[in-house]
Amino acid sequence: MLDQARELVRAELAESQPRRFSHLQGACRRAEAAAPLFSAEDGRLLVVTALVHDVGYCDSARETGFHPLDGARFLAERGYPARLCDLVAHHSCARLEADLRGLGSELSQWTDERSELRDALWWADMTTSPDGEVVTFKERVAEIQARYGPEDLVSRFIRAAGPELRGAVERTETRLAGLR
Numbered sequence: 111m112l113d114q115a116r117e118l119v120r121a122e123l124a125e126s127q128p129r130r131f132s133h134l135q136g137a138c139r140r141a142e143a144a145a146p147l148f149s150a151e152d153g154r155l156l157v158v159t160a161l162v163h164d165v166g167y168c169d170s171a172r173e174t175g176f177h178p179l180d181g182a183r184f185l186a187e188r189g190y191p192a193r194l195c196d197l198v199a200h201h202s203c204a205r206l207e208a209d210l211r212g213l214g215s216e217l218s219q220w221t222d223e224r225s226e227l228r229d230a231l232w233w234a235d236m237t238t239s240p241d242g243e244v245v246t247f248k249e250r251v252a253e254i255q256a257r258y259g260p261e262d263l264v265s266r267f268i269r270a271a272g273p274e275l276r277g278a279v280e281r282t283e284t285r286l287a288g289l290r
Contacts, residue, residue, distance in 0.1 A: 115158045118188070122168035129240050130167055136242025137163065140234035147285050152227055159197045160234045166198070176213050178204035182220055196221040197228060202235045203271035210263055226285065233282035236275050247279045
């Protein structure tokens with residue numbers, strides 16, 4: 111499944127959105143670092159999900175304009191496992207942004223598993239810059255707010271989601287520290 115996901119992301123984003131493509135590759139590397147926290151199967155799922163979590167930004171997936179929902183639908187249509195699609199739909203506290211966009215009921219059709227694996231996915235996303243570099247959670251949030259501007263819906267969402275996102279990052283970093 112990883113090779114299939116790599117090809118999908120390359121085909122859909124490498125040329126049209128190279129910065130997003132870099133972010134996904136960086137998030138995938140972060141997920142690889144966290145994979146030993148899980149069973150082999152869940153570790154592979156984490157890595158693949160990190161690689162495709164933003165595929166909803168690609169032109170082929172765009173339906174609602176809300177990338178977690180669009181990405182989950184896009185992946186489900188291509189036969190990806192339901193759990194992976196659920197994780198994509200709910201990545202990085204998407205339910206709060208879905209509510210702001212009036213898409214909460216549509217997102218609720220996907221299961222939010224609220225697990226350590228979900229936390230690790232959020233950590234991978236929220237500690238990877240748009241260019242695929244490792245950043246702190248604080249740096250990532252500041253970059254998002256600077257990119258969108260203080261009054262944009264995404265900036266309002268990231269402020270509201272901050273405590274939940276920070277919690278996922280901190281829980282994952284605590285677990286990773288136990289590996290050393």
